[in-house]
Amino acid sequence: MTRMVAAISLSFGCYIPVTLFSKKKPMVDLLMIPKTCAYMWMIAMGLQLLF
Numbered sequence: 001m002t003r004m005v006a007a008i009s010l011s012f013g014c015y016i017p018v019t020l021f022s023k024k025k026p027m028v029d030l031l032m033i034p035k036t037c038a039y040m041w042m043i044a045m046g047l048q049l050l051f
Contacts, residue, residue, distance in 0.1 A: 004045055011038040
């Protein structure tokens with residue numbers, strides 16, 4: 001479960017700068033890509049627990 005905590009932390013770590021700075025610096029929106037990858041990683045970990 002420590003990997004799940006890492007994935008959640010990565011997701012929030014990438015999302016917070018987007019919400020704070022996207023108006024001033026639009027390139028910060030690119031941090032949504034690793035956030036989405038972290039979500040996919042969480043889904044993969046959940047499926048491994050299920051099967």
